[in-house]
Amino acid sequence: MTYPDTKNKGKGESGGQSAKLSPKEDFSQWYHELLMTGEIIDNRYPVKGMCVWFPFGFAIKKNVYGIIRQLLDPDHQETLFPLMIPENEFMKEAQHIKGFEEEVYWVTCGGTTPLEVKLALRPTSETAIYPMFKLWIRSHADMPLRIYQIVNTFRYETKHTRPLIRLREITSFKEAHTVHATWEEAAEQVEVAIKRYSEFYRRLAIPFLVSRRPSWDKFPGADYTTAIDVIMPDGKTLQVGTAHHLGSTFAKTYEITYEAEDGEQKLVNQTCYGISERCIAALISVHGDDKGLALPWEVAPVQVVIVPILLGDKEKVLEVCRDLLRILQQAGIRVELDTSDERPGAKFYKWEMKGVPIRLEVGPRDIEKGVVTVVRRDAEKLTLPREGLAQALVREAERLQAALYQRAEAFANSRIREVASIDEARAQTEAGVALVPWCEKEECGHQLEDLVEANMLGEPQYKSFSPAACAVCGKLTDKRTYMARQY
Amino acid sequence: MTYPDTKNKGKGESGGQSAKLSPKEDFSQWYHELLMTGEIIDNRYPVKGMCVWFPFGFAIKKNVYGIIRQLLDPDHQETLFPLMIPENEFMKEAQHIKGFEEEVYWVTCGGTTPLEVKLALRPTSETAIYPMFKLWIRSHADMPLRIYQIVNTFRYETKHTRPLIRLREITSFKEAHTVHATWEEAAEQVEVAIKRYSEFYRRLAIPFLVSRRPSWDKFPGADYTTAIDVIMPDGKTLQVGTAHHLGSTFAKTYEITYEAEDGEQKLVNQTCYGISERCIAALISVHGDDKGLALPWEVAPVQVVIVPILLGDKEKVLEVCRDLLRILQQAGIRVELDTSDERPGAKFYKWEMKGVPIRLEVGPRDIEKGVVTVVRRDAEKLTLPREGLAQALVREAERLQAALYQRAEAFANSRIREVASIDEARAQTEAGVALVPWCEKEECGHQLEDLVEANMLGEPQYKSFSPAACAVCGKLTDKRTYMARQY
Numbered sequence: 009m010t011y012p013d014t015k016n017k018g019k020g021e022s023g024g025q026s027a028k029l030s031p032k033e034d035f036s037q038w039y040h041e042l043l044m045t046g047e048i049i050d051n052r053y054p055v056k057g058m059c060v061w062f063p064f065g066f067a068i069k070k071n072v073y074g075i076i077r078q079l080l081d082p083d084h085q086e087t088l089f090p091l092m093i094p095e096n097e098f099m100k101e102a103q104h105i106k107g108f109e110e111e112v113y114w115v116t117c118g119g120t121t122p123l124e125v126k127l128a129l130r131p132t133s134e135t136a137i138y139p140m141f142k143l144w145i146r147s148h149a150d151m152p153l154r155i156y157q158i159v160n161t162f163r164y165e166t167k168h169t170r171p172l173i174r175l176r177e178i179t180s181f182k183e184a185h186t187v188h189a190t191w192e193e194a195a196e197q198v199e200v201a202i203k204r205y206s207e208f209y210r211r212l213a214i215p216f217l218v219s220r221r222p223s224w225d226k227f228p229g230a231d232y233t234t235a236i237d238v239i240m241p242d243g244k245t246l247q248v249g250t251a252h253h254l255g256s257t258f259a260k261t262y263e264i265t266y267e268a269e270d271g272e273q274k275l276v277n278q279t280c281y282g283i284s285e286r287c288i289a290a291l292i293s294v295h296g297d298d299k300g301l302a303l304p305w306e307v308a309p310v311q312v313v314i315v316p317i318l319l320g321d322k323e324k325v326l327e328v329c330r331d332l333l334r335i336l337q338q339a340g341i342r343v344e345l346d347t348s349d350e351r352p353g354a355k356f357y358k359w360e361m362k363g364v365p366i367r368l369e370v371g372p373r374d375i376e377k378g379v380v381t382v383v384r385r386d387a388e389k390l391t392l393p394r395e396g397l398a399q400a401l402v403r404e405a406e407r408l409q410a411a412l413y414q415r416a417e418a419f420a421n422s423r424i425r426e427v428a429s430i431d432e433a434r435a436q437t438e439a440g441v442a443l444v445p446w447c448e449k450e451e452c453g454h455q456l457e458d459l460v461e462a463n464m465l466g467e468p469q470y471k472s473f474s475p476a477a478c479a480v481c482g483k484l485t486d487k488r489t490y491m492a493r494q495y
Numbered sequence: 496m497t498y499p500d501t502k503n504k505g506k507g508e509s510g511g512q513s514a515k516l517s518p519k520e521d522f523s524q525w526y527h528e529l530l531m532t533g534e535i536i537d538n539r540y541p542v543k544g545m546c547v548w549f550p551f552g553f554a555i556k557k558n559v560y561g562i563i564r565q566l567l568d569p570d571h572q573e574t575l576f577p578l579m580i581p582e583n584e585f586m587k588e589a590q591h592i593k594g595f596e597e598e599v600y601w602v603t604c605g606g607t608t609p610l611e612v613k614l615a616l617r618p619t620s621e622t623a624i625y626p627m628f629k630l631w632i633r634s635h636a637d638m639p640l641r642i643y644q645i646v647n648t649f650r651y652e653t654k655h656t657r658p659l660i661r662l663r664e665i666t667s668f669k670e671a672h673t674v675h676a677t678w679e680e681a682a683e684q685v686e687v688a689i690k691r692y693s694e695f696y697r698r699l700a701i702p703f704l705v706s707r708r709p710s711w712d713k714f715p716g717a718d719y720t721t722a723i724d725v726i727m728p729d730g731k732t733l734q735v736g737t738a739h740h741l742g743s744t745f746a747k748t749y750e751i752t753y754e755a756e757d758g759e760q761k762l763v764n765q766t767c768y769g770i771s772e773r774c775i776a777a778l779i780s781v782h783g784d785d786k787g788l789a790l791p792w793e794v795a796p797v798q799v800v801i802v803p804i805l806l807g808d809k810e811k812v813l814e815v816c817r818d819l820l821r822i823l824q825q826a827g828i829r830v831e832l833d834t835s836d837e838r839p840g841a842k843f844y845k846w847e848m849k850g851v852p853i854r855l856e857v858g859p860r861d862i863e864k865g866v867v868t869v870v871r872r873d874a875e876k877l878t879l880p881r882e883g884l885a886q887a888l889v890r891e892a893e894r895l896q897a898a899l900y901q902r903a904e905a906f907a908n909s910r911i912r913e914v915a916s917i918d919e920a921r922a923q924t925e926a927g928v929a930l931v932p933w934c935e936k937e938e939c940g941h942q943l944e945d946l947v948e949a950n951m952l953g954e955p956q957y958k959s960f961s962p963a964a965c966a967v968c969g970k971l972t973d974k975r976t977y978m979a980r981q982y
Contacts, residue, residue, distance in 0.1 A: 052630060053623075055581055055614065060627055063572030063642065070573070085550030086557070090664050091647055094542055110606040115616065118651030119597040127542065129602065136540075140547055143539060155550065160578055160647070164605030177577050 029361075031298050035242040039293060040171070046301045046361060048292065049171045057169035057176030064362065067309035069180060069288055073158060075211055075306065076182050076283060079204045084154040084184060089136045091160070092127040098135045101261040107228025108132075111163040129162040134229070134254075134280065137185050138262040145276060147267045148189050152197070156184035161284075172289035173246065173495050183282040189266065194253055194277035198234055201251035201281040202469070205236055209248070212287070213304050213413040214238055214294050215420040216248070217441070219466035219490050222453050227280075231255040237465055237492070238290040239420045243440040245465060245492040248290050251281035294416050301363025302385045304412060305405035312336055312343040312401060313359045315352055317371030329370050332380070332397065339398035360385065365408055366401060384408050386415070426488075430459045430479050437462035437491055446489040447478035455480045456491065465490035516848075518785050522729040526780060527658070533788045533848055535779065536658045544656035544663030551849065554796035556667060556775055560645060562698055562793065563669050563770060566691045571641040571671060576623045578647070579614040585622045588748040594715025595619070598650040616649040621716070621741075621767065624672050625749040632763060634754045635676050639684070643671035648771075659776035660733065660982050670769040676753065681740055681764035685721055688738035688768040689956070692723055696735070699774070700791050700900040701725055701781050702907040703735070704928070706953035706977050709940050714767075718742040724952055724979070725777040726907045730927040732952060732979040735777050738768035781903050788850025789872045791899060792892035799823055799830040799888060800846045802839055804858030816857050819867070819884065826885035847872065852895055853888060871895050873902070913975075917946045917966050924949035924978055933976040934965035942967045943978065952977035 029045060030037040043049040048065030061069065077086070092115060099105055108131045115127040130136055137155075144150065161181045165174055184201065188194045202218060209216045217237045226233035227250065236249035256275040259265070265273045295302040305311055314336075316322075316329045329345050336343040344364075346355050352369070359367055369381040379391045382401070386408060392400045423440030427433045436442035437460060444460075446452060448467075456479060457464055467489055475484045516532060517524040530536040535552030548556065564573070579602060586592050595618045602614040617623055624642075631637065648668045652661055671688065675681045689705060696703045704724045713720035714737065723736035743762040746752070752760045782789040792798055801823075803809075803816045816832050823830040831851075833842050839856070846854055856868040866878045869888070873895060879887045910927030914920045923929035924947060931947075933939060935954075943966060944951055954976055962971045 050627060050630075052627070053577055054584060054626060055577060055579055058577035058579060060577065061575040063574050066572075066574050085553075087550050087553050088548040088666055090540055090542060090545035090547065090666075091649075092542055092545060092664065097541060112606060113602050113614075114604040115600050116603045117601040119599060119653075121651075127600075139541060140537060140539070143537075162578075164608075166606075177579065179575055179577075 029298060029300060032241060032296065035240070035293070038296075038298075039289075042292060042296055042300060043171050046292070046296075046363065048288070048301075051171050055176070057165055057174070059171050059175065059177075059179075061179065064309060065288075068291075068303065068307055069285065071307040071309065072212070072287060072291065073180060073182065075208055076158075079208055080156055080184065084156050086157065087155045088157050088159070089133055089140070091130055093130055093133075093136045095126040095128065097139055098128045101135065101229055101258060103257070104134060104229040111165065113162045113164055130159070131161055131163050132181070132280075132282070133157070133159070133161075133183055134185070134258055138258050138264060138278075141185075141187055141276075142262050142264045145187060145264055145266050148269060150266065151187050151189050151276065152193065153187040154184065154197075155186075156182060158182045170495070172285050172292075175285075178284045180285045181282060182284070183280060185280045186278065187264070188277045188279070189268070189274070191253075191255060191277045194255070194279050197279045198251045198253050198281070201279065202234055202236070205249040205251070205281070205283065208283070208287075209236065209238075209290075210413075211304070211306060212291050213409055213416060214290055215413070215417045217245070217424075217465065217490055218469040220469060221250075221466040222464050222489070223450065224453070225464070225466070227252040227254075229254060229257045231257070234469060235465065237490075237494075238294065239423050239441060239492075240290070240293050240495065241419075243423050243438070243493070244495055245441060245490075246286055246290055246293075246495045248286045249281070249283045252279060254278040254280060294419075295412055296363070299357075300361030302412065303363035303365060304409055305365045306409075308363060308365050309342060310344050310359070310362065310364045311341050311405070312366045312368060313355075313364045314343065314345045314368045314370060315355045315359075316345070316347065317352055317369055317374075320372035325370060325372060325375065328375050328394075332368065332370065332394070336398055336401070339402075341398060341401065356383075365405060384411075386411050424490075428476065428479065430456070433460045433462070433479060433491055437493055441465075441490050441492045443468070443488050444479050444491050445473075445476035445485055446487055447481055447483045447485045448487050449478075449481070452478055452480035453489070456489070460491055462491045463494045465492055465494070516785060516787060519728060519783065522727070522780070525783075525785075526776075529779060529783055529787060530658050533779070533783075533850065535775070535788075538658050542663070544652055544661070546658050546662065546664075546666075548666065551796060552775075555778075555790065555794055556772065558794035558796065559699070559774060559778065560667060560669065562695055563645075566695055567643055567671065571643050573644065574642045575644050575646070576620055576627070578617055580617055580620075580623045582613040582615065584626055585615045588622065588716055588745060590744070591621060591716040598652065600649045600651055617646070618648055618650050619668070619767075619769070620644070620646070620648070620670055621672070621745055625745050625751060625765075628672075628674055628763075629749050629751045632674060632751055632753050635756060638674050638676050638753065638763065639680065640674040641671065641684075642673075643669060645669045657982070659772050659779075662772075665771045667772045668769060669771070670767060672767045673765065674751070675764045675766070676755070676761070678740075678742060678764045681742070681766050684766045685738045685740050685768070688766065689721055689723070692736040692738070692768070692770065695770070695774075696723065696725075696777075697900075698791070698793060699778050700896055700903060701777055702900070702904045704732070704911075704952065704977055705956040707956060708737075708953040709951050709976070710937065711940075712951070712953070714739040714741075716741060716744045718744070721956060722952065724977075724981075725781065726910050726928060726979075727777070727780050727982065728906075730910050730925070730980070731982055732928060732977075733773055733777055733780075733982045735773045736768070736770045739766060741765040741767060781906075782899055783850070786844075787848030789899065790850035790852060791896055792852045793896075795850060795852050796829060797831050797846070797849065797851045798828050798892070799853045799855060800842075800851045801830065801832045801855045801857060802842045802846075803832070803834065804839055804856055804861075807859040812857060812859060812862065815862050815881075819855065819857065819881070823885055823888070826889075828885060828888065843870075852892060871898075873898050911977075915963065915966065917943070920947045920949070920966060920978055924980055928952075928977050928979045930955070930975050931966050931978050932960075932963035932972055933974055934968055934970045934972045935974050936965075936968065939965055939967035940976070943976070947978055949978045950981045952979055952981075 230252040537547040717739040746762040
């Protein structure tokens with residue numbers, strides 16, 4: 009597939025490649041423009057909250073979800089369950105339905121015939137999958153069972169929708185569901201899930217926070233929820249992954265039991281964990297800049313672009329470029345040679361917009377010296393010998409990955425601050441994330457949210473703190489909570 | 496992923512691995528049992544016509560659709576469009592809506608709120624995609640545009656449903672849509688589509704028929720439809736791929752125009768072509784036998800299984816088996832070593848059921864001689880030296896592929912017969928496909944269908960025939976039509 013094919017597809021009233029991008033400082037505007045100009049998402053589909061993936065955006069998504077599959081496949085099995093859930097199954101689990109009933113799309117007619125049983129479009133698939141788990145689980149030998157699916161899910165969002173972030177059709181929800189004999193094994197699985205997700209975001213060079221959500225913000229039906237958040241350029245946080253310990257709540261409702269070794273029938277314990285295309289929103293937002301997308305090597309549809317500098321013996325320049333193209337392709341690098349009629353400057357601009365990690369410039373002087381000029385997407389410029397170029401580029405890609413991560417981490421760190429009081433927390437959450445002493449009483453938590461006018465992300469995981477006074481009641485505590493304005 | 500993990504997942508009231516499969520002769524029963532026992536599809540989901548993919552079935556599907564992607568990706572771009580189509584867009588194209596209105600699922604409520612505009616779940620995506628094409632196409636330079644998506648689609652089937660064959664949720668519809676400047680270029684694209692699909696079915700070792708559907712059976716809105724059918728074990732045909740020349744029908748409705756080189760605005764010409772999970776139904780049905788699945792090498796989730804024959808020095812046998820496992824894995828072969836407690840006979844039975852192309856048996860006597868015993872899924876048995884085994888197995892897999900195809904082709908040929916009269920056609924379509932002289936008059940065609948009590952698949956493509964009398968009116972014609980009972 010050659011991506012230059014799509015060069016005109018993003019044009020239209022609101023976009024087009026020749027349009028200059030707003031500065032990233034003006035984040036919301038920049039984000040919307042970049043989705044169109046970078047050919048990620050076309051937001052002109054005639055239903056609010058439902059978007060079209062451009063081929064280039066789809067290719068990024070495919071690479072990103074390829075990493076998720078790599079991380080899960082060693083001990084999870086991919087499956088596929090139906091989209092529609094009959095009303096009676098959907099309505100069985102009381103806490104769960106309470107959490108979702110305002111958001112569910114209902115199918116009520118087939119052709120011109122009203123359906124006897126209304127069908128819900130999955131907002132998430134617990135109520136589709138667990139009636140089948142009841143049939144699949146017989147004995148302790150059937151566990152642990154770990155499955156996942158990547159599917160479209162639907163939520164009738166009444167709030168302002170935003171492409172990739174708040175959608176009515178989530179096109180690519182990766183949801184994993186696991187079944188275990190004991191509560192402890194399920195708790196361990198939640199840790200495993202968070203570890204895998206952490207590895208996933210590290211591979212995308214995206215720094216993140218891990219928090220245990222407060223009880224009033226956990227998944228409907230869960231014992232507890234651990235979540236991953238990313239700090240976006242405007243200082244608001246985006247929840248980009250969650251893992252839920254479901255205990256035996258759904259097992260009771262759907263009668264999922266197993267015969268223990270002593271012959272007794274016991275309820276199973278379950279977890280579920282999910283990631284949606286919000287991971288793409290984070291990817292674009294964290295790394296992009298005023299010039300456009302900046303994609304990590306592993307997920308870039310085009311990893312290297314070769315731009316011939318057509319001076320002097322043009323045929324000779326093109327010949328060298330074609331040689332390089334072939335050599336890099338053979339090395340498994342996703343590479344394009346841009347032989348279009350545009351001037352080099354226009355090509356640089358275009359491929360920077362597309363986030364291509366490494367640009368090669370090849371002109372007569374480079375050829376004379378046996379080198380190529382290498383420009384990384386973070387503007388680092390160097391010269392490399394043509395001999396052994398493929399390996400050198402892979403090493404350079406690693407350096408770029410480290411640089412992307414460092415830049416992102418520096419930004420994230422600059423937006424997190426420990427605070428002691430409600431006033432400080434309010435000021436800090438204007439710009440980022442506040443780390444606030446909290447005694448863990450629910451009452452103090454609600455007061456914090458009200459007074460700070462921000463959300464509690466919950467207790468940071470894998471961290472410990474020295475005692476400080478709860479920002480509400482003043483009681484000494486070694487606990488903290490993250491607070492932020494959330495997407 | 497280790498498939499033995501799923502060994503108990505297919506159990507239940509109606510299935511389970513220990514159940515003996517009905518003979519393939521009793522095709523309908525055999526098919527339903529095999530889907531469950533072979534762990535392809537769980538048909539116990541509580542909505543008619545909607546099924547769950549078991550992990551093993553999903554893995555087959557993933558490999559099969561991997562071939563489709565390989566065949567399309569060189570000149571098509573993968574995209575993703577929304578599932579829901581607003582009523583006003585859906586209702587624009589009159590012929591099209593007439594073809595689908597009885598089959599469309601309608602979403603009418605979001606939460607407890609009735610929607611202002613009803614939303615159709617795509618039965619196919621022309622009416623979702625073409626309003627966007629209107630925005631994407633500006634000039635002749637934007638064409639040809641070739642995109643595809645693999646998505647779930649929905650049809651409210653009122654006929655008897657059948658897993659993978661007649662579904663209310665088609666989980667994996669690959670639909671391609673192309674746009675061209677001229678009618679002739681679109682016609683060429685239909686030929687390209689049929690060529691790609693032909694290659695696809697050849698790689699699955701499945702023989703097929705290519706026909707131009709009669710005008711009364713073309714896609715709603717198309718100029719013409721070319722279709723691919725497979726003869727199933729019971730002699731009925733299954734339509735497993737279609738390519739439609741849409742002319743400018745949708746271009747008119749959705750105002751998709753381009754600026755020609757002379758500056759004039761012209762209507763585009765379009766095609767679309769699709770394949771659904773019916774390709775998996777064909778795969779299973781054509782190659783399977785009384786012992787279970789028989790999978791072509793390229794799509795088998797497990798290509799080779801190693802069964803240790805634990806006699807004499809058991810540790811030595813296991814050591815050799817583990818060595819082989821590592822060597823074959825390193826060669827990129829999907830291989831399992833079955834070290835479960837079952838006896839070899841039970842293991843043979845299990846992996847034959849799963850359709851594994853090649854089984855290796857390794858016992859003390861094999862080890863002594865430096866060989867392994869190789870049993871192909873078509874029961875060919877041979878001995879191969881351990882030295883250079885990986886390459887030898889790949890060659891053996893090619894022979895197996897040829898054998899699978901030959902067997903399937905012999906069956907298909909035995910079920911096609913040229914006939915001269917309506918009576919002969921009626922007799923032949925009891926058992927298979929009749930090739931009937933037809934003058935191409937619509938009136939004669941309808942009479943043929945009525946009198947033969949079978950469907951007209953249409954005119955065979957890429958074939959020529961000598962003159963014969965139309966089976967209805969007796970007029971001399973060099974045209975034929977396939978006739979068959981269809982799924």
